[in-house]
Amino acid sequence: MCVCGTSRARPGGVRQTLPIASLVLLLGLPVLACGGADSAPGGEPDGTEQGWDSQKGNPTHATHSYLTEEAIARVRDAHPEVEAYRADLVKGANEEIHDLVLSDALLESLRLEFGGTNGSCQHPERVWAHAQERFAAGDRHSAYWYLGILLHYVEDLGVPAHALGVYHQSSVTNWDTFELLAFSNWKPSYAEIDRSDPHLDDPSGYAQVSSDWTASNFGEAWPSTTYKRTFFSKTWTFASHKERAFLSNRQGRSAIVTSWALESAARHWNP
Numbered sequence: 001m002c003v004c005g006t007s008r009a010r011p012g013g014v015r016q017t018l019p020i021a022s023l024v025l026l027l028g029l030p031v032l033a034c035g036g037a038d039s040a041p042g043g044e045p046d047g048t049e050q051g052w053d054s055q056k057g058n059p060t061h062a063t064h065s066y067l068t069e070e071a072i073a074r075v076r077d078a079h080p081e082v083e084a085y086r087a088d089l090v091k092g093a094n095e096e097i098h099d100l101v102l103s104d105a106l107l108e109s110l111r112l113e114f115g116g117t118n119g120s121c122q123h124p125e126r127v128w129a130h131a132q133e134r135f136a137a138g139d140r141h142s143a144y145w146y147l148g149i150l151l152h153y154v155e156d157l158g159v160p161a162h163a164l165g166v167y168h169q170s171s172v173t174n175w176d177t178f179e180l181l182a183f184s185n186w187k188p189s190y191a192e193i194d195r196s197d198p199h200l201d202d203p204s205g206y207a208q209v210s211s212d213w214t215a216s217n218f219g220e221a222w223p224s225t226t227y228k229r230t231f232f233s234k235t236w237t238f239a240s241h242k243e244r245a246f247l248s249n250r251q252g253r254s255a256i257v258t259s260w261a262l263e264s265a266a267r268h269w270n271p
């Protein structure tokens with residue numbers, strides 16, 4: 001999610017702002033000077049897609065950055081090139097290409113092509129196809145940027161609302177409290193990795209792996225419970241031990257599944 005309304009709306013589009021004032025109040029964050037928070041006539045009243053928080057306008061180190069950096073750290077010994085293109089991977093992993101119209105022409109065209117949804121996208125294989133095409137053309141910076149976009153979707157599907165298809169955005173009226181709880185709380189646990197890498201040849205297949213893993217974890221932790229976007233506590237202070245453990249495990253497991261997707265791509269490019 002973007003924590004600062006820096007994106008201007010375009011006619012007929014939607015405003016992409018985050019209720020920074022609300023987050024500031026809730027989490028005690030420093031206030032940034034934000035521009036571009038004016039709404040579009042006829043547009044949606046608020047919101048940008050969430051998931052784990054991303055870097056744009058974010059005063060904290062974004063969760064998408066942490067997840068991608070952890071994946072790089074786990075893959076770089078076998079495939080050093082992922083370290084060389086770290087900046088491109090992290091930049092791609094912080095792009096929010098979902099259901100909302102984007103003002104950037106390239107990102108909007110990609111959003112339409114990928115079939116961006118509230119939870120992820122309909123066609124992760126098209127993201128990988130772009131990465132492959134750029135790599136074959138010798139444009140490795142772009143190839144790794146596209147791979148980063150794919151990793152973003154894999155990462156987002158580690159969030160219950162994304163895996164379980166519960167619609168949410170980023171304002172007080174429609175936010176997901178698990179995402180609020182995770183914001184500025186990077187506390188991953190790698191002690192309970194309860195799955196192993198299926199070693200998929202196609203990196204885009206890890207979007208489904210991530211989604212299935214998250215849905216299973218929620219069902220195991222809270223059986224016969226229908227997930228709602230207000231299910232979790234909003235803050236670490238008021239979260240139960242069970243909620244804290246679930247979040248830490250989801251952060252760790254999301255980093256792990258991201259590393260599997262990255263390694264799958266690296267096997268194609270640096271065998």
Ligand SMILES: [Zn+2]
Nearest residue numbers: 050051096156
């Ligand atoms: Zn996202």
